[in-house]
Amino acid sequence: MSCSVPAVASRFARCASAWVKASQSRSNGSEADMKDVQDAKIGIVGAGAMGQGIAQIAAMAGLEVRLMDVNPAASGRAVAAIGSILDKLAAKGKLSSEQAQEALHRIHPEDSIGALSDCDLVVEAIVEKLDVKRSLFAQLEEVVRDDAVLASNTSSLSITAIAATCRLPERVAGYHFFNPVPLMKVVEVVRGLRSSDTTIDWLVSLARQLGHTAVRCRDMPGFIVNHAGRALNTEGLCIVQEGVTDEPTVDVIVREQMGFRMGPFELLDLTGLDVSHPVMESIYRQFYDEPRFRPSPITAIRLAGGMLGRKSGSGFYEYADTSTMSKSICAQGTAQWSTAPVWVSHRHPDEARRVLELLRALDVEVETSSEPSDNALIVVTPLGHDATTCAISEELDATRVVAVDTLLGFGNGSRRVIMPTPATTEEMLTRAQALFGIDGAPVSTLRDSGGFVAQRMIACIVNTACEIAQKRIGTPEDIDAAVRLGLGYPRGPLALGDHIGASRILAVLKGLLDVYGDPRYRPGVWLSRRAELNLSLGFSD
Incomplete structure (x- = not known):
């Protein structure tokens, strides 16, 4: 008819x-x-x-x-x-x-x-x-x-x-x-x-x-909460898939450095991969293979093997033996500090200032010369880039270079995260672990990567929320409220971006794009424009 x-x-x-x-x-x-x-x-x-x-x-x-x-x-x-x-x-x-x-x-x-x-x-x-x-x-x-x-x-x-x-x-x-x-x-x-x-x-x-x-x-696919929540899980999976570190280290950094209640792998185990993996695939496909939402074969393999998480007794963690929760492949700093020369790169002056303030508070003397002495530990402070890129671009001795994550500062004894270049000697790495753990703060050591863990995750979380705002899926106020209440983040993603600084988030994304060439890290126009105009990410036009 x-x-x-x-x-x-x-x-x-x-x-x-x-x-x-x-x-x-x-x-x-x-x-x-x-x-x-x-x-x-x-x-x-x-x-x-x-x-x-x-x-x-x-x-x-x-x-x-x-x-x-x-x-x-x-x-x-x-x-x-x-x-x-x-x-x-x-x-x-x-x-x-x-x-x-x-x-x-x-x-x-x-x-x-x-x-x-x-x-x-x-x-x-x-x-x-x-x-x-x-x-x-x-x-x-x-x-x-x-x-x-x-x-x-x-x-x-x-x-x-x-x-x-x-x-x-x-x-x-x-x-x-x-x-x-x-x-x-x-x-x-x-x-x-x-x-x-x-x-x-x-x-x-x-x-x-x-x-x-x-x-x-x-x-729109995922509405607000499931759309915004893509960044934490998919970037955590990307970090592990890349071999930067293991799942427990990612989780402990997310909790103890970023201040979130749960890390991505704890959350995936709680939800269950029979729920989480199909959602990741669905949103990725509904956005016509948008690289920002790309799933990982890690979860596909585990789902096929029935390792769903808590509901199956085995996931990224074994729930018959919770001791696995504290294990990690990448080392936690435990060495004792002894006086040795330290030189801090000023390529990023604001980031260098954060390190220098910490070291002064720890009574550590830092070389003030324009170039490091022959035996100095060289500390670099990349935003989005890896330690290797810093060593090459600044013409530094890669055997003595160690990068430290400065994005969230060093307050309240929170976890500190460092990474060497592939050429960094064991002696210099041990020095760096002792230096940043001198006051008893926990230190995690990653393999060289663009953006550490926290920088990558936070930049992706903020950038995704900015894209939701740009597409008018929700207002900035509703986006922050939805994510804070629906996902339990300590701040809404746009408020988090403002707290850290939109220009610093933008620098991280540009650095990640330089290192990996992956369009998943391309900055959105909402973020870029507000960073360049020094506006709040919650500012609607």
């Missing part, structure tokens, strides 16, 4: 008109919006971990919830599990026993789509298959009111694609929560190409009612 263009246009106009008319009550002012949200009835399809979590926070926010699953037993188990959680919260004094019982009584297990007919919002949290989600939304449109909002908790599928076969695509949006929902206080409100302002605004208001921070984003 065929249909003329005018007929299709007329049908679309009627549907749009019906949606606008039916939802006028949602757009008559903030007071009306808030009342509407407070009285909302929430339907949830899928009683797994995500559906259960959404049901819990909605009920605790005072909303009536209908939790539906094709398996009636699953809905019952989910309600029982929520009841147990609420009892534990009451026992800890987080809420009263009466509040716990009232919240539980607001959740009604259902076994049919028809039971959701009076809901103001239905959130699907089912299998990540486009055809299955489309089929569900078609069924929902047969039973819910025309002013009801339909939302998907998908983390990887296009909201536009899900809504494409809907009668009223204007009322369809993404509502992406994170697991565990009650603890991860952020939700991505994803605008499909046909999602209306009314739909998005209403979902944002509802998120506040649920006690979550709503971040608005366009319908």
